[in-house]
Amino acid sequence: xxxxxxxxxxxxxxxxxxxxxxxxxxxxxxxxxxxxxxxxxxxxxxxxxxxxxxxxxxxxxxxxxxxxxxxxxxxxxxxxxxxxxxxxxxxxxxxxxxxxxxxxxxxxxxxxxxxxxxxxxxxxxxxxxxxxxxxxxxxxxxxxxxxxxxxxxxxxxxxxxxxxxxxxxxxxxxxxxxxxxxxxxxxxxxxxxxxxxxxxxxxxxxxxxxxxxxxxxxxxxxxxxxxxxxxxxxxxxxxxxxxxxxxxxxxxxxxxxxxxxxxxxxxxxxxxxxxxxxxxxxxxxxxxxxxxxxxxxxxxxxxxxxxxxxxxxxxxxxxxxxxxxxxxxxxxxxxxxxxxxxxxxxxxxxxxxxxxxxxxxxxxxxxxxxxx
Numbered sequence: 001x002x003x004x005x006x007x008x009x010x011x012x013x014x015x016x017x018x019x020x021x022x023x024x025x026x027x028x029x030x031x032x033x034x035x036x037x038x039x040x041x042x043x044x045x046x047x048x049x050x051x052x053x054x055x056x057x058x059x060x061x062x063x064x065x066x067x068x069x070x071x072x073x074x075x076x077x078x079x080x081x082x083x084x085x086x087x088x089x090x091x092x093x094x095x096x097x098x099x100x101x102x103x104x105x106x107x108x109x110x111x112x113x114x115x116x117x118x119x120x121x122x123x124x125x126x127x128x129x130x131x132x133x134x135x136x137x138x139x140x141x142x143x144x145x146x147x148x149x150x151x152x153x154x155x156x157x158x159x160x161x162x163x164x165x166x167x168x169x170x171x172x173x174x175x176x177x178x179x180x181x182x183x184x185x186x187x188x189x190x191x192x193x194x195x196x197x198x199x200x201x202x203x204x205x206x207x208x209x210x211x212x213x214x215x216x217x218x219x220x221x222x223x224x225x226x227x228x229x230x231x232x233x234x235x236x237x238x239x240x241x242x243x244x245x246x247x248x249x250x251x252x253x254x255x256x257x258x259x260x261x262x263x264x265x266x267x268x269x270x271x272x273x274x275x276x277x278x279x280x281x282x283x284x285x286x287x288x289x290x291x292x293x294x295x296x297x298x299x300x301x302x303x304x305x306x307x308x309x310x311x312x313x314x315x316x317x318x319x320x321x322x323x324x325x326x327x328x329x330x331x332x333x334x335x336x337x338x339x340x341x342x343x344x345x346x347x348x349x350x351x352x353x354x355x356x357x358x359x360x361x362x363x364x365x366x367x368x369x370x371x372x
Contacts, residue, residue, distance in 0.1 A: 024065070213364075
């Protein structure tokens, strides 16, 4: 998913704003009077107005804003403007997950306050702590690629963090009601296939092969764990030395389910320098730099850390590419309908087609194993 300003340094820049943040995009402004009144009521540490606001431009789902009042800083998350799919962009759910998860998995930011009342900003929203650091996507800070040993260490931290998340006792954390693990994978397949049908704008012949292939081969679960559902490098904050993970972001799709589902999603964002063009250009990422683990090495390290049988990971990766295609198509559908103005989204329809064709081709080669 191309993000022209997605290389974000979350610490203060020369102007005092986090580099990579932008002035709020037209049509996505916050009512600062309403935000200020809410913060004064709900956040004891809030020092009072005036409040400065900037927008994090990366990401294509929920809207994320940086807030500052004096030395106090925080992050506000709200859904996109315009009509939304049922049960999507649930800010109260996301804040509740963070409330329970932060004490046992400190890489999840601490929520400060949640507003379920849509009359305040037009939709529910929440405010969470701000974690300074480096967010890396299609390039490193300053455009300077670190040495291969640093890249390899980053990759290892990513795998280890995913394994640590899957080791969380979600029942003890109070998150056992988050999802329904029985039949999770099949429901996911049925759900994402249905979402595609609702936003389809033109027929894609490869789907006629891909969907039956997936339906006929739904695997038995590899266990049950708390899964992030969008776990990728640019949803993590690293410390400035690039040696340590300081936060994992964007918990909107977290649930309880098959941990290999989460692993497959992570792998779908992990791009090799020799991958097909739809991945290299459509999903630009630093994982193409020398030193980063290849997908097979990622899977091997995860298996060593968790002890799980990962022999069926090919199916999960094929499905993850399909799921990613649906997400892109949903965003493209909203853009085409004029519900969002971000010019990045104009190309998402063709990217979705390319991913579906890639997934179908990989499935045809046998269980998707060639993708590793």
